[in-house]
Amino acid sequence: MSKKMPKFETEEEFAKFVEEHDMADYKDDLEEIRDVKINISKQTKTMISLRVYPYLLEEIKQIAAKKHMPYQSLIQQWLAEKINEEKKAAS
Secondary structure: OOOOOOOOOOHHHHHHHHHHOOHHHHHHHOOOOOOOOOOHHHOOOOOOOOOOOHHHHHHHHHHHHHOOOOHHHHHHHHHHHHHHHHHHHHO
């Protein structure tokens, strides 16, 4: 039987609790969330440097142009989608 999740007054309290505890111990008290959409534009972003083959970058740019979006945003979208797929597969 899993433990009961305590009540939190602030998001900071909740964040600290999550960092310090194994959420698997509270699995029966957690509800499943599906299709979470994150508004990435409001989050702080970190710049990375990534080496890719020129032909891949060209293909990405072409796909992004067809979708009328910057290629960097498309890459970010693909990364988020793949992470969600991996999380679903792991659970």
